[in-house]
Amino acid sequence: xxxxxxxxxxxxxxxxxxxxxxxxxxxxxxxxxxxxxxxxxxxxxxxxxxxxxxxxxxxxxxxxxxxxxxxxxxxxxxxxxxxxxxxxxxxxxxxxxxxxxxxxxxxxxxxxxxxxxxxxxxxxxxxxxxxxxxxxxxxxxxxxxxxxxxxxxxxxxxxxxxxxxxxxxxxxxxxxxxxxxxxxxxxxx
Numbered sequence: 001x002x003x004x005x006x007x008x009x010x011x012x013x014x015x016x017x018x019x020x021x022x023x024x025x026x027x028x029x030x031x032x033x034x035x036x037x038x039x040x041x042x043x044x045x046x047x048x049x050x051x052x053x054x055x056x057x058x059x060x061x062x063x064x065x066x067x068x069x070x071x072x073x074x075x076x077x078x079x080x081x082x083x084x085x086x087x088x089x090x091x092x093x094x095x096x097x098x099x100x101x102x103x104x105x106x107x108x109x110x111x112x113x114x115x116x117x118x119x120x121x122x123x124x125x126x127x128x129x130x131x132x133x134x135x136x137x138x139x140x141x142x143x144x145x146x147x148x149x150x151x152x153x154x155x156x157x158x159x160x161x162x163x164x165x166x167x168x169x170x171x172x173x174x175x176x177x178x179x180x181x182x183x184x185x186x187x188x189x
Contacts, residue, residue: 013061020058024097030087031055037081037091047071051081051091058094067102071095073111116143126181129174133166 017028037051044050048070049057057066066072072095081091099118102109109115117140124136134157141150160166 010060010062012059013063016061016063016066017059019101020094020097023101024090024094026089026091026094026097028055028058028089028094030089031059031085032087034086036084036086040080040084042078042080043074043076046074051075051095055089055091055094058098066098067105067107068110070110072098072102073109073114113144116140124170125177127173128170129177130171132170134161134168135170 020026021028031052033052033056035052037055038044038053041047041051047054049066051071054066054069054071075092075095077092077096079090079092082089082093085091099109099115103115120136120139120143121131123139124131128135137153137157138150141153145152157166161168
């Protein structure tokens with residue numbers, strides 16, 4: 001006969017919830033666990049803590065569990081959860097805030113390549129005003145697999161160029177986007 005395990009006892013700690021509320025500008029306590037975010041999430045199958053449970057974990061103050069989860073790195077920020085939330089919580093932004101908190105506290109990402117992709121993407125947007133796929137892919141390949149990986153992607157890149165899917169030269173830099181990045185950097189100091 002199997003013996004049932006007792007549920008673990010969790011003593012709520014509001015300090016982490018308050019930190020996430022402040023970072024994201026959202027009210028985590030407004031989540032009443034309707035599960036609409038999880039039911040609509042196209043990546044819930046790949047998450048170790050599905051979105052509504054992650055929100056509850058933040059609410060309870062389970063900082064270590066949340067910041068070391070795969071979920072915050074697997075989230076594609078597609079905003080389906082945000083759209084479906086009946087309380088108007090921007091859950092995708094909460095996920096982004098959790099990634100930022102995790103990195104600022106030096107917690108190693110469970111999905112190591114995601115922060116590398118994120119930095120390559122933002123650097124390309126900052127530089128050109130929008131993402132230049134060729135440059136971003138090259139930077140990502142070099143940082144995740146070195147020259148060998150970059151050379152291995154050359155054939156695919158050439159095929160995409162021939163089909164008109166990527167451009168060799170980026171768009172002209174966009175001053176408005178650069179100004180947004182500058183303002184965000186000043187605000188972060």
